[in-house]
Amino acid sequence: MSGKIANPGPLGLAAFGLTTLILNFVNAEIIPAESIGMVLPMGLFYGGACQIYAGMWEMNKGNTFGATAFTSYGAFWLGLSLMFLLQYVGIISPVPKAGLAILLGAWGLFTAYMTIATLKKPKALQVVFISLTILFFLLAIGQFNPIVHIIAGYEGIFTALSALYLSAAEVINETFERKVLPIGE
Numbered sequence: 001m002s003g004k005i006a007n008p009g010p011l012g013l014a015a016f017g018l019t020t021l022i023l024n025f026v027n028a029e030i031i032p033a034e035s036i037g038m039v040l041p042m043g044l045f046y047g048g049a050c051q052i053y054a055g056m057w058e059m060n061k062g063n064t065f066g067a068t069a070f071t072s073y074g075a076f077w078l079g080l081s082l083m084f085l086l087q088y089v090g091i092i093s094p095v096p097k098a099g100l101a102i103l104l105g106a107w108g109l110f111t112a113y114m115t116i117a118t119l120k121k122p123k124a125l126q127v128v129f130i131s132l133t134i135l136f137f138l139l140a141i142g143q144f145n146p147i148v149h150i151i152a153g154y155e156g157i158f159t160a161l162s163a164l165y166l167s168a169a170e171v172i173n174e175t176f177e178r179k180v181l182p183i184g185e
Contacts, residue, residue: 008066008070010166010168012058013170015046016160017162018160018164020047020159021164022038024154026153036084041081043078047077049078051070051071055069055074065114072110097143104139105140107136111129115133124166124169131158132159135159166183168181169183170183
């Protein structure tokens with residue numbers, strides 16, 4: 001065994017993208033809020049655990065950005081899912097809108113500084129992070145404004161699709177050993 005590992009980026013991007021996509025169909029009110037039950041297992045296992053694995057593999061490759069991003073957003077999904085599960089079973093009280101706004105705004109700040117680091121990376125990754133920064137702030141504001149929350153859902157769908165595009169591009173380009181899908185390098 002050579003010790004070489006595959007690129008964990010596409011896995012992390014897919015885990016983030018699919019989980020974000022499903023949640024934002026709920027946020028955009030395309031599907032009913034009762035559908036949140038399908039998001040929570042995805043948040044725990046795919047958006048959460050798979051991103052943490054991808055982050056650890058990025059760390060093994062020496063990629064500080066990838067390790068920080070995937071591990072952090074994986075922990076975000078695990079924490080968010082656990083919070084909603086604990087609320088559902090009555091272990092904790094529902095978090096007030098102001099609390100959720102602070103949580104989402106704080107993640108917006110983290111994402112904003114991570115976005116600065118993408119300025120030296122492919123344009124496709126910049127799109128993911130710029131749109132994710134906007135998403136977190138819209139979701140924070142949307143805690144107090146239902147129209148903004150719905151707009152955030154649609155913006156979140158765009159964010160998710162941009163992450164899924166980059167994941168697909170990385171897998172397809174590596175498989176074909178050429179640039180089939182551009183990522184703006």
